[in-house]
Amino acid sequence: MHDPSARSFQTINDSEHGGLSAEEGKEYEDYRSSMEIGRLRGKTAIITGAGSGIGRQAALLFAHEGANVAVADWNFAAAARTVDAVKEFGGKGMAVGVNVTSANDVEAMVNKVEKTFGGLHILFNNAGIMDSEDDDVINTPDAVIDRTLDVNVKGVIYGCRYGIPAIKRSGGGSIINTASFVAIMGAATPQIAYTASKGAVLALTRELAVVHAKSGIRLNALCPGPLRTELLMKFLDTEEKRHRRLVHIPMGRFGEAVEMAKAALFLASDDSSFMTGASLVIDGGLTSAYVTPE
Numbered sequence: 001m002h003d004p005s006a007r008s009f010q011t012i013n014d015s016e017h018g019g020l021s022a023e024e025g026k027e028y029e030d031y032r033s034s035m036e037i038g039r040l041r042g043k044t045a046i047i048t049g050a051g052s053g054i055g056r057q058a059a060l061l062f063a064h065e066g067a068n069v070a071v072a073d074w075n076f077a078a079a080a081r082t083v084d085a086v087k088e089f090g091g092k093g094m095a096v097g098v099n100v101t102s103a104n105d106v107e108a109m110v111n112k113v114e115k116t117f118g119g120l121h122i123l124f125n126n127a128g129i130m131d132s133e134d135d136d137v138i139n140t141p142d143a144v145i146d147r148t149l150d151v152n153v154k155g156v157i158y159g160c161r162y163g164i165p166a167i168k169r170s171g172g173g174s175i176i177n178t179a180s181f182v183a184i185m186g187a188a189t190p191q192i193a194y195t196a197s198k199g200a201v202l203a204l205t206r207e208l209a210v211v212h213a214k215s216g217i218r219l220n221a222l223c224p225g226p227l228r229t230e231l232l233m234k235f236l237d238t239e240e241k242r243h244r245r246l247v248h249i250p251m252g253r254f255g256e257a258v259e260m261a262k263a264a265l266f267l268a269s270d271d272s273s274f275m276t277g278a279s280l281v282i283d284g285g286l287t288s289a290y291v292t293p294e
């Protein structure tokens, strides 16, 4: 089910093997007991794209906060590795193979999760791709535009189509859709299909939030800034190149996947109970900065 043609944002500390990486182990070993008093105790969550990156970190964190976590990804082996890691500290997880561009797959995923865990309260529509051939509007091939919009927009729409009724059946909950900082500011490095797709995620999240506001379902978008990913670090392979990027980020560093997971946890939990239709920007200050050369 894995599409090797898609450019992927792999985080550089992802575990290649089942179980927790050394870095993750430290984070979750220390707080083993919090599952009993966690912020998501008794909740069931689906996280798409949870085989790696932000999704994997969110799966670990949500499980750690007491949720039953359905770890969904088209790379089933990667999803299973995340579940191994969840189980290593006693969390409850289930791997689901799903291609979010297929309505049938997404419907089956929601049904399976409801059947296994008895309901659904949190849906994190996080799976996304950025294609290596994505470029200026003049050059980007139709196939790239179609593929990107299919995963990044239709994937979120299908998640909401089947997730909203399921969450209603469970008495309400929270949906988080992953957009990007490029949905709110123009990127000088062209990636038109990706940017258009993330703008669509923001717009559809707002509308769905308004439509479903009275039925106990909150919908919010998460807008990450540039993260310390394998892809980005490979691309910025000299100190000088990295510096040129970092100049735009007031905090002077790239974000980490786990920092996005923590923001997603806030949106998933009752801590954000009066928040819907919002875009939570987690970008080290990037979108607030008016940058001048030194």
Ligand SMILES: NC(=O)c1ccc[n+]([C@@H]2O[C@H](COP(=O)([O-])OP(=O)(O)OC[C@H]3O[C@@H](n4cnc5c(N)ncnc54)[C@H](O)[C@@H]3O)[C@@H](O)[C@H]2O)c1
Pocket: 007, 008, 009, 010, 011, 048, 049, 050, 051, 052, 053, 054, 055, 072, 073, 074, 075, 078, 098, 099, 100, 101, 126, 127, 128, 129, 130, 151, 155, 178, 179, 180, 181, 223, 224, 225, 226, 227, 228, 229, 257
């Ligand atoms: N990494 C960044 O710098 C960054 C910045 C802004 C936004 N984002 C967004 O964050 C989200 C997660 O990115 P990440 O950095 O964790 O990426 P990642 O590549 O590490 O993880 C994405 C996961 O989604 C899965 N996936 C892709 N297409 C799928 C499909 N059709 N069906 C099911 N699963 C699919 C992949 O297998 C992968 O495991 C994406 O929506 C991305 O656009 C990332």
